[in-house]
Amino acid sequence: MRFGLIGAGRIGALHATTLASLPAVNGLVVCDIDRGQARAVADRVGAVAVDTLDEMLAAGIDAAVVTTSTSTHASLIQQIAAAGKPVFCEKPIAPDVAGTRAVLAAVQQAGVALQVGFQRRHDPGIAAIRAAVVEGRLGDLHLLRSCTHDPAPPPATYVATSGGIFRDCAVHDFDIVRWVTGREVVEVSATGTNRGAPYFAEASDVDTAAATLTLDDGTLAICTATRYNGAGYDVRLEAHGSAGALTAGLDARAPLPPAATGEPYTGFGERFHDAYAAELAAFCDLVTGTGTNSCTGEEALAALLVAEAAELSRRKGRPVLVEEVPR
Numbered sequence: 001m002r003f004g005l006i007g008a009g010r011i012g013a014l015h016a017t018t019l020a021s022l023p024a025v026n027g028l029v030v031c032d033i034d035r036g037q038a039r040a041v042a043d044r045v046g047a048v049a050v051d052t053l054d055e056m057l058a059a060g061i062d063a064a065v066v067t068t069s070t071s072t073h074a075s076l077i078q079q080i081a082a083a084g085k086p087v088f089c090e091k092p093i094a095p096d097v098a099g100t101r102a103v104l105a106a107v108q109q110a111g112v113a114l115q116v117g118f119q120r121r122h123d124p125g126i127a128a129i130r131a132a133v134v135e136g137r138l139g140d141l142h143l144l145r146s147c148t149h150d151p152a153p154p155p156a157t158y159v160a161t162s163g164g165i166f167r168d169c170a171v172h173d174f175d176i177v178r179w180v181t182g183r184e185v186v187e188v189s190a191t192g193t194n195r196g197a198p199y200f201a202e203a204s205d206v207d208t209a210a211a212t213l214t215l216d217d218g219t220l221a222i223c224t225a226t227r228y229n230g231a232g233y234d235v236r237l238e239a240h241g242s243a244g245a246l247t248a249g250l251d252a253r254a255p256l257p258p259a260a261t262g263e264p265y266t267g268f269g270e271r272f273h274d275a276y277a278a279e280l281a282a283f284c285d286l287v288t289g290t291g292t293n294s295c296t297g298e299e300a301l302a303a304l305l306v307a308e309a310a311e312l313s314r315r316k317g318r319p320v321l322v323e324e325v326p327r
Contacts, residue, residue: 001287002027004056004085006076007067008034008041011090011276014269015065018277020045024284029059033068057083063287064088065280070095071161074103081110088283090117091171093300095163097327100304104297115283115293116300118175120235122278125248129239130180132246139243141181144221146173146237149229151255151266153207156199164205165192165225166310173223174213174310175295175303176237183215184302189319190310196228211310231255232264233271 003025005016012032019025028047032038035051042049050056053076056064064080066073066089074094080087087107093116094100107114120126132138148169154162162168178185192206200207208226215221232255237248249271250256255264265271285291305325313320 001025001062001284002029002060004029004031004059004061004064005047005067006031006053006056006064007069008032008037009067010269012067013041013044014273014276015067015280016041016045016047018280019065020047022281022284024288029056029061031056053079057085061085063283065283066090069161070163074099077103077114078106081107081112081114084110084112086113086115086283086287088115088117088280091300092163092167092304093297095167097301097304097308097325100297100301101327104301107297113286113293114297115279115286116295116297117279118172118179118295118300118303119272119275119279120172120176121179121294122275122282123248123272124274126176126180126237129237129246129248132244133180133239133241134182137244138239138241138246141219141239141241143219143240144177144180144238145240146176146221146223147234148173148223148225149234149255150227151229151232151264153197153200153227156197156203159199159205160203162203162205164203164311165207165209165227166190166211166307166314167304169227170209170211170223170225170310171303171307172235173225174211174306175299177213177215177221177223178299178302178306180237180239181215181219181221183217183219185213185221185306185309185322186216187214187319187321188212188306188309188313190313191317192314200227206314209310209314211313213306229255231257233267234265235268235271
């Protein structure tokens with residue numbers, strides 16, 4: 001198969017390496033608004049570089065991977081779907097609920113597959129917790145704790161267009177809570193604070209946040225996120241039940257001194273390197289008809305609705321039902 005990769009930045013370059021290594025992929029076409037970057041990535045992995053999406057589609061690709069900036073996702077997905085090609089896209093599908101629903105409608109009309117990049121579903125530790133929950137090995141599940149703690153904040157230009165810490169960052173935690181438990185989030189109580197750079201407040205965002213989720217069976221989940229975790233990149237999930245508990249992400253590189261014995265993770269590329277590779281392998285299987293969709297657009301929308309509820313709760317200073325979120 002021949003794949004197209006749109007976006008040759010940090011995550012795009014990582015995906016290019018993975019795609020070039022997959023046995024089922026015998027051709028790769030790379031495109032980026034920065035032509036020099038596209039050619040550099042293409043040369044490194046033995047791919048072909050083109051300048052536009054139209055050129056990529058004309059090259060006879062069988063599927064496309066989108067890793068461009070958030071604001072371009074919706075349009076690119078719709079164009080690729082209209083051409084009849086399956087799409088993998090990094091989250092989010094679109095910056096808001098209405099835009100996401102419009103893309104999902106277009107994808108459904110085109111009759112193509114859309115897989116969304118929530119890579120934590122492919123992390124072995126998190127997947128093991130899900131299996132334990134599904135098989136009942138933890139007994140009755142009572143509490144989950146999930147965290148996404150970045151070692152240093154992104155630049156002001158990124159924050160201004162990111163959609164905020166819940167939509168941009170903690171949405172991964174919200175997705176994993178739903179995926180691991182198989183339950184829906186019905187209520188969110190969230191708060192946030194700014195003790196770092198002023199550009200977070202200037203963007204009506206916060207640099208540190210916490211959200212308590214109530215699931216439809218009464219299980220609670222506590223999700224925290226910060227842009228200022230100086231010890232290193234920290235993503236963990238805990239699941240506590242009546243018969244036991246499990247933790248994912250508490251390894252030698254988890255930045256929790258003095259327990260850590262290795263160099264802390266510096267970012268998501270290191271922490272989830274294998275998960276990123278696994279999700280693209282899963283997409284390849286989906287395209288060839290030998291696998292299922294590991295994260296549909298509808299599931300990505302469900303996580304976004306929780307993020308919207310969290311942001312609404314933070315702004316209003318009260319618990320918010322997910323059903324209150326404008327649809």
